[in-house]
Amino acid sequence: MSSGDYRLARSNSQRAIQPEVELKFAHLLINQAVDAAFCLGANGQFLYVNDATCRMTEYSGEEMLSMTLQEIDVDYSLHNWADIQLQDSYTFKSRYRTKQGRIFLVEIAMTYINHQGERFGCAFVREKSNEVVDVSVQKWIDELRESKKKLQQEVLQLNTKQTELETSISILRSTLESTANGIIAINFEGDILSVNQKFIDMWQIPESLMLSKKCPRCKAFFENQLQDSEAFNRLVWEVSSQSDFESYDILELKDGRIFAHYSQPQRLDEKIIGRVWSIWDITAFKQTEKALRLNEARFRTLAEITDASTFLIQGTRLCYINPAVELLTGYTKEELLNGFDIRQLIKNKKRRQVRNRGEIGNFEYQEMNILTKNGTERWLACTVAVLDGVLDFGNKPVQLIAGIDITDYKYAESELNQALEQAKQLSELRARFLSIVCHQFRTPLNIVSFSNSLLKRHICEWTEQEIRPLLDNIQTASEHISQMVDDILFFSKAESAKINFEPKPLELVQFCNDLVAQMQMTSSQCQINFVSPAYSLTACMDKKLLESILKNLLDNAIKYSLSNCTIDFQLWCESEQVIFQIKDQGIGIPVADQEYLFEPFYRGSNIDHIPGTGLGLSILKTLVDLHQGQITVESEVNVGSTFTVLLPLVK
Secondary structure (H helix, E strand, C coil): CCCCCCCCCCCCCCCCCCCHHHHHHHHHHHHCCCCEEEEECHHHEEEEECHHHHHHHCCCHHHHHCCEHHHCECCHHHCCHHHHHHCCEEEEEEEEECCCCCEEEEEEEEEEEEECCEEEEEEEEEECHHHHHHHHHHHHHHHHHHHHHHHHHHHHHHHHHHHHHHHHHHHHHHHHHHCCCEEEEEECCCEEEEECHHHHHHHCCCHHHHHHCEHHHHHHHHHHHECCHHHHHHHHHCCCCCCCCCEEEEEEECCCCEEEEEEEEEEECCEEEEEEEEEEECHHHHHHHHHHHHHHHHHHHHHHHCCCEEEEEECCEEEEECHHHHHHHCCCHHHHHCCCEHHHCEEEEEECCCCCHHHHCCCEEEEEEEECCCCCEEEEEEEEEEECCCCCCCCCCEEEEEEEECHHHHHHHHHHHHHHHHHHHHHHHHHHHHHHHHHHHHHHHHHHHHHHHHHHHHCCCCCHHHHHHHHHHHHHHHHHHHHHHHHHHHHHHHHCCCCCCCCEEEEHHHHHHHHHHHHHHHCCCCEEEEECCCCCCEEEECHHHHHHHHHHHHHHHHHCCCCCCEEEEEEEEECCEEEEEEECCCCCCCHHHHCCCCCCCCCCCCCCCCCCCCCHHHHHHHHHHHCCCEEEEEEECCCEEEEEEEEECCC
16 A cells, blocks of 8 residues: 555545645655554444554455454454443553454554534554453453352352251251150161150150160160050061151050151152151040040931931031931932032021020021022021031031921911011002092082082072082082092902903004094193104004003193193004103102002102092003003103003004
């Protein structure tokens, strides 16, 4: 590379133009420098190299300008270039590789500058081959320091684990000493590895034997206390060092005590080195067990012959039933005692108070509703008691239930209660009916009585024009009384199911038009607006009963509406149903009253001043039911009511 040539690579974005003379002198000056110098662009691309750089790397200028710094810097990945590029100047060491493969140490002084929106790196490099050894030694020292640090951490962890192990051993020793079982660990050489004080106390072993730590010396001592020493030798002393089974057995002592013992192999690194024995005194337990078995046998004998259904329950599982339970429930004994959930059998239960409770002990009286296998319900009168320690069922308390079937009594009681309730309701209805009838009859009768009294007094004095209003009042009152009598008789027929239902084909649109015209002639208080989307609609219905239904609804709409209002009457067919809807703008029905609206003799709380018996809607509901239809109501006080009757469309 001649000193008269210079090489400069520009990126596409680089547009800076230096004066030509100034650039030439700068080029000559940099190429006379002893140290290598170069400029870097993005991603370490060489943009400019001087002659010293070419000599140091053994590459030509053209080769260098086609390369990146990563291709000659051996330690490029070890440097944090992201931080270096953020600094204005930075000096560090690295290793470069020549074209021939020689690796040498260099010291780099890197300066970053910004020019026309781009950032360039300008580096001066000096070879430091004589310091390569120093770098290797420093690297080795750093590695030793890192290893020392890790070793210290491991030692600290080991110390922590040792402390935890010592704590665990201390807890284990305390646990072994506080347990109710006697525990001893023996290796297969016959040495006692560990024993707790409970074991020594249970066997009453002399201190001299324990100090020897030699288990064979204790053999004669143990054999002398046992009733069956041969079984003890077979299970304890003659166990092979390769035996990995666990064993459980009962040891009976000559003094009448009974010990249970359990053994398991003792392992070290998966190798069996001995056995650990756990022994506990079960003398009292065996005595109790014997008594319990006797009680249990007596209980089963009594339970099997009684007619009362007897259950023993643990939690939600049955652990005993007698034959009476099978007869009551329809389930077999095998079905009930094999995983059967008691909640499938007992539907519900009620606690009953018992007089002189102190005389019945710990028993409780309950009534239980039983659901049998075929789905029928039965009622039991039961005594319930918890038997804790009386019967042996896995050493857990059981609940004893003994019951007799009172289903017939419960049905009779239910029927009696229903009859009493119906009688009560009937009595209330009769009283209410009498009150309403008396009140409703009193007004027209008063009119008749008053008008009749005036006629008798003045009949010879008054003209026909003066007498006519009194006669009209008597006529109107008589008609009112007659209507109420008709309603009462009709209700009586409905209650006794004596109304004849005779459905016949009926053209409903014409029928409704005729009904509206008839009612408009007798009452001009409100305008009835009848609308139907169909010109003709025929269905099988009882004309007389349908007329009573619709006339009752229209009469009520007129009665409970203000004068000169409009009542909407609509008829349409939908989903195989004929729908009649009557909507008024009257006083409305309170929400609390709507639930009882169709009950006989019931009247709303806001219509006391309007005459009526409370039978109309009850009769109407009966007539709708005869058609196998339904009636609904929507109402708001002071806004109005909408009654909708849905009857099946039978053509």
